[in-house]
Amino acid sequence: MNGYATINDLGDVNAQLRAFKDSDERRDAFVQDLVKRYSDLQIAHRALVHDFENEKQSRRTWQERFEVVERTTNILQGNVNNNCFALALIDGDGAIFQDALLQSANEGGSDAAHKLHTEIKNHLQSIYAASSSWAVCVQIFINLEGLAKKLYSCGIVKSVTDMYAFARAFSLNQPLFNIVDVGSGKERADHKIKEMLRLFIANQQCKHVILGGISHDNGYLPGLDQWRYDQATYSRISLLETTPSEPGFLALNFRTMRCPSLFRSEHLPAKPMNIALPVQTSMQPPIQPPIQPPKSQTLATQSPLMSTPQRQMPPILPTPPVSSGVPLVPRTPDPAPTLHPLLNNGRSKSVSSTQSNGSITPAQSAATPSPSESTWATIGNKGKTTSSYSIAPTPRRDRPFILLNAFDQRLDVPISKARASFEGLDMRIKRSGKVCNNYHIIGKCNEYGCEYDHGVRLGEGERTALRIKARQKSCPDLLDCRDPHCIYGHQCVWGSSCAYGEDCFFHATHKMDRTPVMRLFENDEIQLIQA
Template sequence: MASVSAQAQEFFNRYEQLKAIEQTKNLLIEVSSSFSRILAKKLPNSSLNSEYYVVNFNSAVLQDLLGRITELEDAYQRERLDHDRETRFNREVQMHEMELMEQLTRFKTAMDQEPFVIALLDGDGMIFRDSLVQQGEKGGKDAANQLWLAIRDYTSETFTNIHSPKIVARIYANVRGLGETLFKAGIIDKLSVFEDFVRGFNGGRLLFDFVDVGSGKDRADDKLAGKLSSFSHYHHETLKLNLYNCHCQQIFLGCSHDNGYARLLEDNLADIELTRRITLLEGFPFERELASLIGSYRVTKFETLFRESKITPLSNHTWENAVTTSNSYSSSNIGHPNSRAVSRTPSNSNGTAATTSAASATSGSSSTTPATWASTIAASASTTFKDLTPSKPSTPSPPVIERNKYGQRVDRIDFKAAPKDELNRVKKLKLCNLFFLLGDCPNPNCYHTHDYKLGKQERMVLQVVARMTPCHFGTECDDATCIYGHRCPLSEAGKKDCYWGSNCRFDADAHGIDTNIVKLTKV
């Protein structure tokens, strides 16, 4: 508006100038006429030359004045056209400015609607306290409600500009693998307890989800960031999706146990607006690389919700007196029939199941010599197996894990050689894999069968059955006694798919494994 007023004043000034020139012209004409009359009176008898001079003078003055007037009129018309054009342009600009302001108001109103804060947690490390997990479904609901209250209170105290936001929570974890870890550590007495906990958490709050990402060491990482790019690809994508969402006011990122998130967070250090949108949630103490970023991000801790120490599995010293199971298989055999028969005794007074080795009871610390596959079948068909080989005192060699050139674990086992009918029959027996293959079941309330008299051939088939269950740590597993599978039994070397496709229980990295062994890792 100020620019329009200035232009109007300028045009008014030009108009006044033209008006003054017009008045000057009229005055000159009058002066010229008066001069001619005076001259005629004073020189009545003047010669023709003097008359000619006066006439020419008057004519020249008039021509000059008329030329000036024409130029001024043309200039005036041009200025007037420019002024009209400027007026129309300014009016259009004003109207466009008003439309933009209305759009901004609508956008601001839309952006301010449905604000929310979100908690993105790597559930493989951000583990709820034992007292909550052990309550099953009720504990899951309590955990969801307590997490909701903790986020609400922290948000209202810290972010006064965020008014009544919705609270969303996404926990990504390998539910089965985490349940087995809790079970082996003695925190829960059966796997179904943790499954009930997850179900209770999902039902505790409308916008709270405990997402099962399946097996694989870093699947939870993958789900959590849009690493903030492959919690690595999925986790990062989820994080980026919310990080640049105008409705998302704050992200609570729970990943204190894994240095892999450090690279993700370092990418945003240059943008202070992005770092302000992330609050690091501490469970386990921050790993070294993450600890170096604490000064750049806001940090909080919900002490009553999450464990502050990592889970310690129960000691496996009881396995040393139980059967010795080989986890290596050749292409011509499924397993080594060198394990001693194990019998289960009732639980003792403090609830720990006791195991005894029949071979140990008769021969003390004597060791056994592996039998052949053929001899095992023949022996199991005729009579019970007895190992009468004299003991050979020797220092046991440390267990080894065979790996390919990529460092991936390779378990020597030919799944195709296992008889399908026998596999299906053994599966239906619902045997406890831990008890029959490792010699001990740490869960006194285990609902699987323990009192079955397992034959040697059945035991080797059970080893194959156990390998069909994915290991939580995948091909990077370094537990020599691990009985679970580290590669898909239906996948062939070099092929990244199998019969089950995307529905396969095994991670994509567990397909197409190169089975050529190039190195051994001593444990």
């Protein structure tokens, strides 16, 4: 080599230049790829940073919310735990207190409330270890007036006021105990108990519910059956058994508690027992010698003078016929029964009795007449002998009344079909159209624009036939109706032998007690019917 490049040497240079060029291109591609990757990483990083910030903010937000909810939950849980209670719902028709408690009135009511509170606390303690601080609420739903009359008619209490006194004392002894008067009507107590159960069974503060006096009524079964398969709710229900339970309640297998010292284990008598009423003792007037009335005047032709003051008379004795000339000889009257007031919404009712022969003995005053007032031959102004008076009882108009059985259920007064003229009624309807029941039966119609025939009132036979037809329609209040002027029917005339069965409008009355034990008049006077 002489120091100069040859042609072969230039070829090598070109090869190297091409190699360098390829290397530069690869380097550029590599750098561009690095730049692209870095750019992509930056974009991904920014997205991750944003996501992280969002998650961090969300976590803080949820943390704050959790803390609020936790505080609220703790407060609510504390309130629930601090105000726990057990509720007893009792149907008073099926849970009758023991006779001794009812007869003690005020003392019995207080004693019953205290004993019931103790029994319920013991029952709860056997189920829940932490139940010592729970409050006990008791609601007894009852027809107070009806039960009071029933107890009185059965001779269990001396007066219906004893039942009212018992109820007041029971409610006052325990602040959360109440006897709720629901009035007459079987479904009223049932409805209240079912609605109270529906409301409180979902209340978490209500830890346990005791249902009492319902095991005789299968109407409660559908409502209880729904809780049978809900273990959480099923375990919170107990039954207070008084009278023997129906088979359907035994199949439910709820917890059962019994209080034999508090409640009767048998139903009240279906019919009232003979009540030995105390006799009002009074001095009897001495027997007077026979006194012949003056020949010039007879009892039948004289009338009491308007100026003669009226006196309180003893029980009226049978008056001999005037034409027989028999002198008026007084005799010692039979002792009058002592009056027992029956209360209805604060109003007193006078009680009279009806003998088995159907004669009515009106309620009498407890005042004792003096001998001068009790002497039959000396009626009138003292010293006068020129006038005589009729002592025959003044006929009193028939007062409207309704019949009640021992369960305070209305019975229809029988109507004699022998006096009915259905043919005459049909002729009147064909001639004048349908007649107005109220107008022709009661004597007045208060419906404005009545579309039925009024006109001349029906005769007695046609009116009797119309009454029989009107009774074929059931009264909306049925056994609870107390309107003596109600023209509709209150019981099925066929009773348990009715061919319509449950399709009968009166099917609820098919198995009712049809023995009347009292009459209830418009003025709330009650007249016991003695057997």
